Amino acid sequence: MAETHAHHFPDAGVQRHASLLGMWLFLSTEVLLFAGLFVAYGYYRFLFPGAFAEGSRAMHTWLGLANTVVLIASSFAVALAHHAAGAGRNRTTFWLLVAALAAGVFFLGVKAVEYVEHFRAGELPGKWFTHPGMKAPGISLFYAVYFLATGLHALHVVVGMSLLAWAAVPAWKRRYGPGNVGLVENAGLYWHLVDLVWIFLFPLLYLV
Amino acid sequence: MTDHAPHAHGSPLRYLLVFLGLLVLTVVTYVTGKMHLGGWALPLALVIASTKAGLVLAFFMHLWDTRGAPLVAMAVSLLFIVTLLALVFGDVAFRFPLARPDRMGNYEALPVGALLGDGPDGHAHPVPAKR
Numbered sequence: 001m002a003e004t005h006a007h008h009f010p011d012a013g014v015q016r017h018a019s020l021l022g023m024w025l026f027l028s029t030e031v032l033l034f035a036g037l038f039v040a041y042g043y044y045r046f047l048f049p050g051a052f053a054e055g056s057r058a059m060h061t062w063l064g065l066a067n068t069v070v071l072i073a074s075s076f077a078v079a080l081a082h083h084a085a086g087a088g089r090n091r092t093t094f095w096l097l098v099a100a101l102a103a104g105v106f107f108l109g110v111k112a113v114e115y116v117e118h119f120r121a122g123e124l125p126g127k128w129f130t131h132p133g134m135k136a137p138g139i140s141l142f143y144a145v146y147f148l149a150t151g152l153h154a155l156h157v158v159v160g161m162s163l164l165a166w167a168a169v170p171a172w173k174r175r176y177g178p179g180n181v182g183l184v185e186n187a188g189l190y191w192h193l194v195d196l197v198w199i200f201l202f203p204l205l206y207l208v
Numbered sequence: 209m210t211d212h213a214p215h216a217h218g219s220p221l222r223y224l225l226v227f228l229g230l231l232v233l234t235v236v237t238y239v240t241g242k243m244h245l246g247g248w249a250l251p252l253a254l255v256i257a258s259t260k261a262g263l264v265l266a267f268f269m270h271l272w273d274t275r276g277a278p279l280v281a282m283a284v285s286l287l288f289i290v291t292l293l294a295l296v297f298g299d300v301a302f303r304f305p306l307a308r309p310d311r312m313g314n315y316e317a318l319p320v321g322a323l324l325g326d327g328p329d330g331h332a333h334p335v336p337a338k339r
Contacts, residue, residue: 024278028285035289039296046300047310061238068234076227079268083218138310192268199260203253207241 004180012179023186027193030156034197037149041204044145048138055142056206058123058134063114064206067107068198074103075195078164078188085176085184093184094171097164100191104161111154118143146205153197160194163187218267226267233260 009015045052081096117123122130125144167187170176176184237256245252266272271279305311 020274021277021281024281028281031282031285032288035285035292038289039292042293043296043300046297047308061242065234065238069231072227072230072234075264075268076223079218079223079226080220083220083223189269192264195268196261196264199264200257203237203241203257207237208249208253 016179016182019182019186023189027189030193034149034152037145037152038200038204041145041149044138044141048136048141051136051138051142054134054136054139055123055146056208059206060114060117061206063110064202067110068202070103070106070110071195071198074100074107075192077103078191081171082181082184082188085171085181086178088177090171090174090176093176094168097168097171097184101161101164101168104157104164107157108154111150118147149201149205153194153201156194156197160187160191163190218270218273222267226263229263230260233263 005012005015009018077096077100081093081100084090084092084096122128122132123134123143124130124140125147126140129140129143131139164187167184170183233256237253240252240256241249243249265282271282300308
């Protein structure tokens with residue numbers, strides 16, 4: 001078991017506390033970043049309820065549902081990967097992280113299919129909105145919120161996948177063990193946050 | 209050396225139960241979302257989503273077994289979200305109707321007497337108050 005810590009920490013335990021606190025502080029700023037978009041959603045929905053009803057009716061609910069299930073499953077895989085890393089089972093950790101990465105690829109693929117359809121149908125924000133059938137006042141605002149929220153989330157999926165790939169390297173080299181799981185733990189926390197944001201986006205944009 | 213390190217407290221069984229719980233809640237939110245519950249749809253969806261978020265935070269992210277500073281960081285974050293929501297909705301809900309983006313130009317939505325006269329061009333020309 002490889003247990004290392006930087007010289008300015010008294011021991012690995014203190015280092016791990018500091019690393020976790022830093023990650024949680026970062027995650028709370030991420031939550032606030034998305035909170036701004038959720039407040040924008042609430043604000044425009046309050047002003048233009050008809051537009052948000054019409055917009056969410058036009059969404060492919062099945063695609064959103066599939067993506068929700070896939071993201072939850074990938075979060076489950078990452079939680080298990082963290083657990084396996086702590087037990088020194090590096091092969092298991094590696095393949096669980098690969099499974100989570102595959103889920104991320106699936107998610108982005110579905111999102112890309114949806115985006116292409118929105119572009120073809122002219123369901124776009126602001127002055128680019130050209131869909132002839134949707135007349136509800138404020139409908140282009142629904143798509144502004146939709147593209148900003150899902151776009152920022154998709155960006156986070158890409159970053160999260162990069163972190164998971166990075167965390168898979170020590171697993172491949174069999175470096176994880178008891179007391180040495182910091183990388184897979186923090187990458188996992190980020191991935192869970194990505195899942196968390198989607199848990200709210202799915203019902204708000206696709207269902208209600 | 210790792211005696212006082214924050215160990216991962218999850219067990220695979222606990223993760224599996226949380227995963228199944230999340231799946232069930234996803235199905236519930238999908239089915240109730242398709243039922244068109246009117247005014248109850250949004251609060252119900254938010255309650256379900258918050259429950260799912262709580263499960264992820266508590267067990268996948270181990271906040272349940274965490275003590276101290278990380279909890280404070282998340283609590284402060286949530287406090288700021290509530291503050292932001294309260295101020296924004298306090299503003300938009302009690303604003304003078306014509307200052308709302310959705311009511312601009314829609315004089316029929318105004319209470320009787322809010323405007324004192326309409327100009328020939330269709331735009332409002334409020335009559336100045338008499339001195």
